[in-house]
Amino acid sequence: MSIHHSVQLNRSLCVGCTNCIKRCPTEAIRVRNGKAKIADERCIDCGECIRACPHHAKSAVMDEFSALDQYAYTVALAAPSLYAQFGTPATRVMVLAALGNAGFDDVFEVAVGAEIFSRHASIWLHDALKKGKRPLISSACPVVVRLIQMKYPNLIDHLLPFDAPMEISARLAREQAREKTGLPDEQIGVFFISPCPAKRTAVVSPISSDNSYVDGVIAVSEAYPLILARLEKLESHQVASFANRHLAGSSGVRWGYSGGEALSLDTERYLAVDGIHNVIAILEEVENERLKDIDFIEANSCTGGCIGGPLTVANRFSGKSRQRGYIMAARDLARKHPGAIYPAGQVQIDPWKKELEPNEALKLDKDIFKALQKYEQMEKITADLPGLDCGACGAPDCEALAEDIVRGEASETFCIFKLKERLRLVAAQMSELEQEMNRHLEDDEEESDEAGEAVQ
Amino acid sequence: MRMAVQTVKLSFQIRGSDFVNAGEASSNTKKALSRIGLNPSVVKRAAIAMYEAELNAMIHAGGGQADVEIFPDHVVIQIADRGPGIPDVDLAMQAGWSTAPDIAREMGFGAGMGLPNIKKHADDMRIETIVGQGTTITIHILFA
Numbered sequence: 001m002s003i004h005h006s007v008q009l010n011r012s013l014c015v016g017c018t019n020c021i022k023r024c025p026t027e028a029i030r031v032r033n034g035k036a037k038i039a040d041e042r043c044i045d046c047g048e049c050i051r052a053c054p055h056h057a058k059s060a061v062m063d064e065f066s067a068l069d070q071y072a073y074t075v076a077l078a079a080p081s082l083y084a085q086f087g088t089p090a091t092r093v094m095v096l097a098a099l100g101n102a103g104f105d106d107v108f109e110v111a112v113g114a115e116i117f118s119r120h121a122s123i124w125l126h127d128a129l130k131k132g133k134r135p136l137i138s139s140a141c142p143v144v145v146r147l148i149q150m151k152y153p154n155l156i157d158h159l160l161p162f163d164a165p166m167e168i169s170a171r172l173a174r175e176q177a178r179e180k181t182g183l184p185d186e187q188i189g190v191f192f193i194s195p196c197p198a199k200r201t202a203v204v205s206p207i208s209s210d211n212s213y214v215d216g217v218i219a220v221s222e223a224y225p226l227i228l229a230r231l232e233k234l235e236s237h238q239v240a241s242f243a244n245r246h247l248a249g250s251s252g253v254r255w256g257y258s259g260g261e262a263l264s265l266d267t268e269r270y271l272a273v274d275g276i277h278n279v280i281a282i283l284e285e286v287e288n289e290r291l292k293d294i295d296f297i298e299a300n301s302c303t304g305g306c307i308g309g310p311l312t313v314a315n316r317f318s319g320k321s322r323q324r325g326y327i328m329a330a331r332d333l334a335r336k337h338p339g340a341i342y343p344a345g346q347v348q349i350d351p352w353k354k355e356l357e358p359n360e361a362l363k364l365d366k367d368i369f370k371a372l373q374k375y376e377q378m379e380k381i382t383a384d385l386p387g388l389d390c391g392a393c394g395a396p397d398c399e400a401l402a403e404d405i406v407r408g409e410a411s412e413t414f415c416i417f418k419l420k421e422r423l424r425l426v427a428a429q430m431s432e433l434e435q436e437m438n439r440h441l442e443d444d445e446e447e448s449d450e451a452g453e454a455v456q
Numbered sequence: 457m458r459m460a461v462q463t464v465k466l467s468f469q470i471r472g473s474d475f476v477n478a479g480e481a482s483s484n485t486k487k488a489l490s491r492i493g494l495n496p497s498v499v500k501r502a503a504i505a506m507y508e509a510e511l512n513a514m515i516h517a518g519g520g521q522a523d524v525e526i527f528p529d530h531v532v533i534q535i536a537d538r539g540p541g542i543p544d545v546d547l548a549m550q551a552g553w554s555t556a557p558d559i560a561r562e563m564g565f566g567a568g569m570g571l572p573n574i575k576k577h578a579d580d581m582r583i584e585t586i587v588g589q590g591t592t593i594t595i596h597i598l599f600a
């Protein structure tokens with residue numbers, strides 16, 4: 001299974017410290033020869049290492065604005081979390097207009113796709129619950145989906161089997177652009193303005209289809225200064241041009257933070273978990289069938305949900321409070337002008353056609369006999385290591401080093417304590433040898449003394 | 457002559473009334489089984505069955521000991537305690553039957569589904585129990 005990754009290491013900035021290896025939820029990073037290295041088959045693009053690296057050696061490889069030049073007509077997709085980057089007096093329409101002015105021919109809200117998703121997912125969910133499948137799990141965060149494929153393959157068929165809102169909006173934006181311009185698909189560029197690298201990975205290597213409707217993924221942080229500058233210079237006619245366009249309703253805008261998706265699924269019995277390490281704890285519970293009283297689990301890799309994405313700019317607490325403002329405004333709009341809201345109920349979407357494959361990167365060996373042997377060996381080695389989990393060997397903890405040794409990717413002397421032990425042993429042997437040598441020399445001297453005496 | 461097969465043995469102490477670390481033995485076993493690369497559904501069955509037995513030893517018997525042996529085609533999980541024993545095994549096996557203390561129930565344990573759940577997930581389950589001496593539950597899970 002080879003997938004593209006958007007999280008990458010800049011070797012020249014890496015100093016080989018242990019900050020990232022300790023934080024990676026899948027133990028995908030090792031420091032070798034003084035530099036970090038990410039194991040592709042284990043990385044789920046969560047971006048935790050980007051946050052953890054004090055030297056900024058980990059970064060997201062995203063698309064740049066120059067990519068827009070390849071297309072005759074471009075559309076920007078605004079993630080719900082994009083709004084939260086901008087505080088009052090900005091309004092949603094202002095942010096959208098400013099985003100358009102940053103170089104796009106048109107803009108489209110991912111919050112629209114979110115509302116469409118929710119309608120279909122809600123019907124599907126209640127049907128699945130009736131059939132006894134419980135709890136169902138959100139599939140909107142690509143990190144969580146990849147985590148499930150690798151660590152919780154039993155839960156693959158608990159995922160809501162629908163393309164994420166980004167794909168739904170991209171499809172609609174593309175159709176709209178085709179109708180408006182008459183251009184062929186290749187000349188229409190659809191760009192998602194993303195809070196995270198994982199979404200770019202999901203575009204380059206889609207989770208459950210062969211092709212994404214999105215052409216490029218630009219970081220929120222990249223678009224931020226451009227939008228900000230244009231917000232200040234926005235002209236009233238540019239804002240007014242949005243007056244006769246449909247906007248997403250409040251439930252779509254609410255997807256920007258943790259809990260937003262769950263609230264739109266018509267069940268009280270939901271659980272919203274955020275932060276990848278918390279997600280792991282909850283999925284563990286689900287797999288062990290200890291959360292059977294829950295209908296739906298919304299799981300977001302980032303703390304706070306997408307407003308806490310690694311490529312966002314605003315602090316996630318102020319972001320959340322701003323997002324609430326946008327939600328309230330959307331609610332007001334729906335009340336005063338119901339016709340202004342995008343008719344999400346009219347759009348059809350289909351469940352995934354392809355069953356997701358498990359990722360077997362964590363298996364010790366394909367052959368059960370060998371795997372048992374390796375496990376036994378691993379246990380022995382772990383017991384023999386100091387158990388300090390210091391990370392100086394380049395592995396996140398002693399057990400991980402033991403695993404690397406068993407896999408033939410490291411040796412025991414990577415452990416500085418083991419190395420010290422070995423050195424002490426060698427030193428002792430050396431001094432023993434030295435003593436022996438001295439004894440020989442003394443013997444020789446005595447012999448030659450005796451010889452000298454004999455000569456005298 | 458048969459070649460000796462390599463097996464992996466794990467053992468854990470289960471502390472009585474330790475609700476905070478409840479399920480540690482089964483969660484460590486689960487980790488080992490999935491590392492070894494067993495079929496995910498097998499891992500899950502083993503983990504769930506073992507968890508229930510482990511919790512019973514913790515709640516009803518003042519703790520005990522868990523021994524796991526992993527063979528190439530099956531795993532044997534044995535949970536032994538020196539608790540009060542089970543006077544009527546047939547009754548205990550009934551769904552919903554429970555003598556769990558209030559504290560356990562308050563913490564969400566003690567729905568009387570443990571033993572039936574083990575039976576549901578295991579390929580074979582044996583209970584040896586002597587009142588006043590203790591209980592040993594042996595669970596077999598086959599890999600194919």
Ligand SMILES: Nc1ncnc2c1ncn2[C@@H]1O[C@H](COP(=O)(O)OP(=O)(O)O)[C@@H](O)[C@H]1O
Nearest residue numbers: 512516517548554555556566567568569570571
């Ligand atoms: N190891 C044990 N020692 C003593 N009694 C036990 C043990 N395991 C189960 N029991 C008895 O069997 C009953 C049913 O067990 P179980 O089905 O696991 O339900 P629960 O643990 O929720 O009560 C328990 O309430 C208890 O009376």
Ligand code: SF4
Nearest residue numbers: 024043044046047049
């Ligand atoms: S992106 Fe996440 S999974 Fe990938 S190496 Fe970094 S911390 Fe690990």
Ligand code: SF4
Nearest residue numbers: 141196301302306309
């Ligand atoms: S929570 Fe949102 S921002 Fe974070 S990785 Fe998942 S989809 Fe991306």
Ligand SMILES: [Mg+2]
Nearest residue numbers: 511512570571
């Ligand atoms: Mg029980």
